Amino acid sequence: MRPARIVVPETAKVGEIVEIKALIQHPMVTGHTAAGANTEPRDIIHTLTVTYDGAEIFRADFMPGIAANPYVAFTTVATVTGDIVFTWTDDKSEVTTAARTLRVP
Amino acid sequence: MKGWRTGLAIGLALAVWRSSPGLAEEASPSLHPATEYLSTGMKAEQADLARNRGMLWVDQGAALWRQAQGVAGKACADCHGEAEASMRGVAARYPAVDATSNRLLNLEGRINQCRTTRQQAQALAYESNELLGLTAFIAYQSRGLPVNVATGGPAQPYVEAGRKLWNERQGQLNLACAQCHEAKAGHKLRGDTISSGVGTGYPVYRLEWQGMGSLHRRLRACQLGVRAIQFDQGAPEYLALELYLASRAAGLPIETPALRR
Amino acid sequence: MTLVRVDRRQALATLAASLLAPVTVRAAESDPSMKPPSALYLQARTVLANGREIRTARVTLDLPRLAENGNSVTLKIDVASPMTAADHVRTIHILSEQNPIATIGRFHLTPRAGRAFVSTSVRLATTQNVHAIAEMSDGSLWEAQAESVVLIAACIDGG
Numbered sequence A: 001m002r003p004a005r006i007v008v009p010e011t012a013k014v015g016e017i018v019e020i021k022a023l024i025q026h027p028m029v030t031g032h033t034a035a036g037a038n039t040e041p042r043d044i045i046h047t048l049t050v051t052y053d054g055a056e057i058f059r060a061d062f063m064p065g066i067a068a069n070p071y072v073a074f075t076t077v078a079t080v081t082g083d084i085v086f087t088w089t090d091d092k093s094e095v096t097t098a099a100r101t102l103r104v105p
Numbered sequence B: 001m002k003g004w005r006t007g008l009a010i011g012l013a014l015a016v017w018r019s020s021p022g023l024a025e026e027a028s029p030s031l032h033p034a035t036e037y038l039s040t041g042m043k044a045e046q047a048d049l050a051r052n053r054g055m056l057w058v059d060q061g062a063a064l065w066r067q068a069q070g071v072a073g074k075a076c077a078d079c080h081g082e083a084e085a086s087m088r089g090v091a092a093r094y095p096a097v098d099a100t101s102n103r104l105l106n107l108e109g110r111i112n113q114c115r116t117t118r119q120q121a122q123a124l125a126y127e128s129n130e131l132l133g134l135t136a137f138i139a140y141q142s143r144g145l146p147v148n149v150a151t152g153g154p155a156q157p158y159v160e161a162g163r164k165l166w167n168e169r170q171g172q173l174n175l176a177c178a179q180c181h182e183a184k185a186g187h188k189l190r191g192d193t194i195s196s197g198v199g200t201g202y203p204v205y206r207l208e209w210q211g212m213g214s215l216h217r218r219l220r221a222c223q224l225g226v227r228a229i230q231f232d233q234g235a236p237e238y239l240a241l242e243l244y245l246a247s248r249a250a251g252l253p254i255e256t257p258a259l260r261r
Numbered sequence C: 001m002t003l004v005r006v007d008r009r010q011a012l013a014t015l016a017a018s019l020l021a022p023v024t025v026r027a028a029e030s031d032p033s034m035k036p037p038s039a040l041y042l043q044a045r046t047v048l049a050n051g052r053e054i055r056t057a058r059v060t061l062d063l064p065r066l067a068e069n070g071n072s073v074t075l076k077i078d079v080a081s082p083m084t085a086a087d088h089v090r091t092i093h094i095l096s097e098q099n100p101i102a103t104i105g106r107f108h109l110t111p112r113a114g115r116a117f118v119s120t121s122v123r124l125a126t127t128q129n130v131h132a133i134a135e136m137s138d139g140s141l142w143e144a145q146a147e148s149v150v151l152i153a154a155c156i157d158g159g
Helices: B002-019 B040-047 B054-065 B076-080 B107-118 B129-140 B153-167 B177-181 B215-225 B236-248 C002-020 C039-049
Strands: A004-007 A017-024 A045-052 A055-062 A071-077 A082-090 A095-102 B204-206 B211-213 B258-260 C054-056 C059-062 C073-079 C089-096 C103-109 C116-122 C128-136 C141-150
Touching (some): A017 A045, A017 B054, A055 A071, A071 C103, B107 B129, C039 C054, C059 C141
Parallel strands (some): C054 C141
Antiparallel strands (some): A017 A071, B204 B211, C073 C116, C089 C128
């Protein structure tokens, strides 16, 4: 499990569009051969999936062009009180999950 | 060979800058945090804790703070409680001379002293995510508070040693820290803008490093830039420089975790 | 060897002098001549289009004109879309004209997004155009492009 950080508003009204921002610690090793350098093999997070109350709301395919310690932000419509669960998977099949609860009173 | 090329690159870059038309701005004599030399985009990124990647290390430090470690089986929190209260303002006072050992300790050194003597665990390595995390976490508790190091008494000889190093020409480019950071603050050096060199946001997330790094890592980069002999992280020379930098920066706010190019 | 050393010392002295002389700086580096899009980019674009037209409209790509370090450039993409079950953005593709791999990332949205928006940080190997291409639920493709001048991305100090 890598350090990860998800920022979601604590509460939202039904129908409100909320912005979700997330970061994870990962070097995102490109594997590109730099001239004269010994390059490490590629090791990047290739997939991020996000569910809200169990259903997928967002998915991303990352390539080596995504910056180290990947950042992503997107929006979702608040529907019910539920967990927003992030799952990041890297080339070594290492999986990190982190969650925040969005309360919709 | 690599350093020689770096020197050449810096010189050539300077030549290019000088030959190009545009504004000429003399450096301001007052000190500014390096953040002021960032673009508005990077400033916003540093200020937004949801986007500031340094916060990943702060979180990591917060987790370590609560973890039992070493033969003593104690967590930092077992002795110090909530860091939000017990560590508030601490980073602003470091480096400081440790009363018992009479040694100059920076925050990293202080943390490692508690690691080895209180937790009876192995010292954490410089630039390890663990030490960067704990240092950033503790410094974060002082975010916004003014730098306020003791410079008198037992600290005085260290301040003087640091000041001497700051003004001493060094390396194959024969440049002193002051020549860049006082005379040339605000000037461009290739893709970079030279700041006053205050170092009030460390550990910082530096884009060039694609990660977090200590103040001493930054000092190594400056020394390499002028082709000088670099010291090791934690070396007495860097500790003295760090104290001198903090004495210069007195009153400026702690910005950890800052974002740098 | 001796000759080289002398040259080198002289060069260093000149460099140091130039560093200390009054320096004229510009607020921003000027555009170096833009390279034509790479073959890899053109190929990635062709594969993505798969015979469909890519129209320039509906997408807004907010990319800094000047990237201070190509290791991380934060961009924002907005697409004009009602984001309903019948009419929404399915995928946003980010393509680079000059990176060693043309596709930077793909972001899959659902109507539950409420708004067709994504932001991320990307690596830019050099000064170039970046493209944001939105693929709609009806299969149509829309794009925006923006140029970013990348200030030296390589280590200035190697440290």
